Amino acid sequence: MSYHQQLMTALDALDRAFAFEEPFPVEGCTYCYGEEGLAELSKPLHLIPDDMVSAAAGEVPSHWDDFPRLYRRLVPRIIRPLVAGRFHVSEELIATRLVEAGWSTWEAPLADALRNVWTAWWQATLHTYPSPVSITDTLAVITVATGSLRPWLDTWTVTRTPAAETHLADLMDDVLCEYEITDLSLGFYSEYHATAELVEWLLTDVRDRVTDSRLDDPDFIHHLQQLSSAPTGVPTDAIHNDDF
Template sequence: MTSPALTAALHRIDAVFGGMTAPAEGCLHCYGADELALLAVPRTPLGDELLLRFFHKVPDHFTDHAATVRRLLPELFALLASGRRSGVAAPTGLGRTAWRSWPCEQVAAIEGFLDVWWRETLADPEPPYGVGAVWELCVDMHRSLAPVHDVWAAAPRGGTEDRHLGDWVAYRIDELLQDDPFVLPWNMDGEALLPGLRSWLVEHAVPRLAGHPDPLLARKVALLALAPEERWPAYAELIASAG
């Protein structure tokens, strides 16, 4: 069931973007003319499959990609909030637009939905999509780590948010130790964002992982503060000492 806060965020999205249209023009290799025609009809439901096919295509498949994304947002965000579809993944259409340059009320509505959706995902012991998937989508749509990680950092210690953080770090720690840029959405500049991600984890994840079932996890995360030439000898020593 959608929470009151998420319902309010969806109502705001609908108030701002509902009724918008986009040109019924696009790639006729990927879409039928009848499918593209629906973009020009306000509030006509597209259905999950076509909605996602529109939302994940690269911008050059449409004559006005930004207008297409705005047309999709009420139905797309309602789909995300429902948790009924697991096939939503990055990269996203919203992440491929310069939406922060849109009118203020549009920017505020998008920020409001993403913030509530992320907060409620972290607070839910069993979120429909899983924290890792929502993290990736929010990072992709924001094109930034800060709005997502600021919420995590501000969460109370010892709660569900910390358990989710531990699960996410445990799943990703080997890639993080190897400086794998594909920890981040593949269409973002992982090389540029990795230093900030490592620093954030060292500062915020290490103290939150003190009670994690894996007693080495927090110590492994702490190694992210080291340069690779120092990290791997320290890692080998850590593993040896634990054995």
């Protein structure tokens, strides 16, 4: 089975796991959508219009009387287009909303189905180029959603496909642009500080796979080494290098 097929299988399993989430009368602020919008969100999942799913997916939790329950119901309609690059809401915002909805604390069949999608999506991305969602956005989503970066980097380390190598070059273009890596945060609200872990990975696990000329600057490399060895809790922007 190809990695794309494994992702489709994980998405189908997600649909089945969440199929038991029953419709319920959605209540909340009527300023943005009115009673008609709340009524549409109260319909069976397949009858909710796409634009209402998108609107609700990005809305702040305080808008709804029962945000976790509503978001849980909408997950299949959010995740499938999200991983296909066809959802018109910021990928990183979706990760934030899932965390706010407490997805990892949901009943085991639901949380496990979503975890399986993260794993399958990451594998499919590393084996596909170009991917529907950029490597940086994909990494940001699964990192923020799971609260962990290193496991996904470890998977990348042992994946040496042509797609994974090209994605690595793209990631370097993103994080080295204007030296963003020196103070890199992931998430819609910059909630995951990624610099130390990403720099350590870059300078150790995959250094031989990165040919970016910016990493030929010894002063920049020294600066990165300072960042990767900084004690936990020290803001990266507090570390200075006069030669950098």
